[in-house]
Amino acid sequence: MGQKIEMKITKFNKNVIFDLNRSLSGQDGVTYYNIAHASLTNEVSAQLALKLFQFSNEIDNIFIQSNVVTVNFISNIGTAVSEYEKQIEEFFLYYKDEEE
Numbered sequence: 807m808g809q810k811i812e813m814k815i816t817k818f819n820k821n822v823i824f825d826l827n828r829s830l831s832g833q834d835g836v837t838y839y840n841i842a843h844a845s846l847t848n849e850v851s852a853q854l855a856l857k858l859f860q861f862s863n864e865i866d867n868i869f870i871q872s873n874v875v876t877v878n879f880i881s882n883i884g885t886a887v888s889e890y891e892k893q894i895e896e897f898f899l900y901y902k903d904e905e906e
Contacts, residue, residue: 808898815891820866820882824875824894830854835871844868854897861893 814825831851838844838855845856851870859865864883869876877890 810895810899811897813891813894815887817887820879822877822879822883822887822890824877824891826873826875826894829873830875831870831872833872835869837867837869839867854894857897858890858893862890 812827816823816825831849836849836851838852838859841856841859843855844852844859846852854875855868855870858868858877864879864881866878866880868878875894883890
């Protein structure tokens with residue numbers, strides 16, 4: 807149930823920009839610095855940030871503005887970006903397809 811999020815990904819060393827096909831926040835944007843900061847609100851953007859922080863301890867901070875999610879990593883993640891892409895892609899899925 808739910809739809810997968812589609813995105814375009816741009817990598818700049820320790821920074822990855824996910825340009826999504828749907829908005830997660832308003833135009834002002836917000837930066838999340840850690841799990842505690844992301845858990846202070848129930849906003850959709852904060853819930854995604856919380857999920858990403860729980861997935862990895864390699865994240866320095868996350869900036870979300872409308873449909874753009876910028877993840878700043880502590881070090882260069884190289885090809886591991888696909889693992890984060892999957893976390894965002896499945897964010898709105900409540901029931902995942904069973905693998906055969």
